[in-house]
Amino acid sequence: MSDIIRRDPRAEWIMRNRLHPLHDQYMSQEEGGEVRGPSGLIRKFPHKVGFIGPNGIKRIDRLKGNSSAPKGKRSAAAQEVQLPLHKVENPDYYIMVVPDMVGGRLTGHDKDILGLAHKLIAEQGGNGAVVAVCFGEVKEEHFDTAGVDRVLHIEGEVFEGYAPEARVQALAKVEAQYTVKHWLFPDSIHGGCDLASRLAARLGERPATQAWQVNAEQTVSRGASASLDITRKTPKILMLLEECADAIDETRHEATPMTLDEVSVSAATIKDKGLMAVDPNAIPMAEAEFILSAGNGIHNWDQFHEAAKVLGATEGASRVAVDDGFMPRSRQVGATGTWVTARVYVAVGISGAIQHMQGIGQVDKVVAINTDAGCDMVKRAALSVIGDSEEILAELMKLAAEHKQTSLSDQAEENSNAA
Amino acid sequence: MPHKVISLISVGRHPQSGRSRRADQDSRAVELGLKLAGTDLDVVHAGNSEEPVLRQYAGMGLPKVTVLEQTESADALPALSSYLKAQQADIVLTGVRAESGESSGMMPYLLSEQLGWPIVARVADIVEIKDGEAQVLLALPRGQRRQVTVKLPFIASVDNAAQAARQSAFGPGLRAKMATQSGSTEDDSVRVNWSEAPAKARPKRLKVVKAKTAADRFKAATAKPQGGSGKVMKNETAQEKAQAIFDLLIEEKVIR
């Protein structure tokens, strides 16, 4: 159903024509219609004018039947717009983008680079396709709208986890199998820069690092700890800074899968032993991934600290909790505290004052635990739980302890199976 | 047998004043080298032996600094790789990116490719070396650490998360010996064709509204960025509520 208000010329015509047999019927539908007094004058009954709107306020419709579209035709849900499909058949060359895929999804940085790849194809001409080369677990569902023509998902146990050596061998294989015009990597600490440097060394190409202005001929990149702009011919391998181009937003792409021949991976000299357990409170709060934050709604502080420990969360606090002396100043989140970038932020007993909200602007998922369902934090949160903080934290701790037990026993089982 | 550890150093650049200084990551590499090898650490610089910044490194307690003497435009790679091969190093420590020059961070990778040694990037610490294998901690984003083991010999680039460098003492730095050898004479031929200029401020990205109708533009200008609020749980038991939160934490992988 469309959102557009449609006129009904027939209804308008009937309403203008007092002699029409259906005139009365149409007029009675229209509130505040014409009423003629005994002398033939048009009379208005002021109390009948208008109607009561959904918010209880009286509204007067002065369109006089020009909006006589049947009621209920206007659907609230906007129609999903189908973007035009960009098709590439039998491409002459490929531009390989190796996204970071933090958490299995394309980051904003990755999307900018996909946009740049399309810009390069448009400038160079020819029939080029943009390929996203992914390793490990892929959770992304919107490759098509991010501008990916082909997806090359390189699967296999050797490529899982931290395996830069195996991955670079696979990329070298891609280079041998396909006609690759450019390799684009995000210049990031999520591994993009590492992989790009390895590939560049392997292929003997001189890459442009920290590139931020790229076209088909020229690349401007930063050097000397970002105090220098180096202009050079656009090389084959590029490591790009954030916001190097605009992401794709007006087209849809095929995102058809591609295949790679079997890669023979030599034994790794670097062996991954997994992530270390780090003390969550030793991580700088601005960088912490998971924050449990306390406000004025916390009454049992020992329990709160215990909960943060059990869940493995970095502690945060609102200003009130800090001013009252329950938490150190360095833990304050908000305008006058730290601006956090956590992926998950659990706000326990925090009302969501604007000064606090500023500090959590970049947080992905907010969880609110509060007794007041109408507070601003609940409006911001992806999941809100209305209830007493002490009770819910106690239940959460129980669950976390159970989870630890089961995962420990699972591990023990695996070990005994392996032995 | 003690291991042969070599730290590579370069001339840094102070981020505000632009003066040359000891580079942050390189000095951390020297610190890590001192932890592993004590004063047996070999510290190598390819460039000018008259450079005063080398004295700042030497002031960290080094009896001598090895300098592969070469001009500024010469490529440091051949000199360093032949030196490392000749010295039979076990561990080579570098910074992630230099603070002057191209600062591409490619040097350790190119060395690794030429020598055929593995490279581990962004090292926070080297915990122990045993049976020809080193246990290394890598610095990941968000303060996380990954533990890996790597066979000797290897190259490691040291992250800012590593132990900060000790203070440099002026007098001992002046007294340290500069052991010079001749470096390479090959010029970096690619770089000659580049043009370099002081960095321009990058334009901030503007929020461009691509609305087709006036109504859409109006909506984009006035609507609050806030989306609809999420799920609200009111009448469930405390246990169910906690379970919902816990499921979200597991799904987001913040609890392992």
Ligand SMILES: Cc1cc2nc3c(=O)[nH]c(=O)nc-3n(C[C@H](O)[C@H](O)[C@H](O)COP(=O)(O)OP(=O)(O)OC[C@H]3O[C@@H](n4cnc5c(N)ncnc54)[C@H](O)[C@@H]3O)c2cc1C
């Ligand atoms: C210049 C200036 C700068 C500021 N800077 C900051 C800043 O940087 N950071 C900051 O945080 N604040 C800052 N503030 C203060 C800010 O305006 C608010 O006063 C403060 O954030 C409120 O903290 P709160 O949400 O913890 O407390 P309250 O507003 O008192 O909220 C407590 C919440 O807990 C709930 N609650 C109560 N009991 C329970 C229970 N048993 N279980 C569950 N929930 C419960 C209540 O429903 C309420 O929503 C600043 C203020 C000013 C004027």
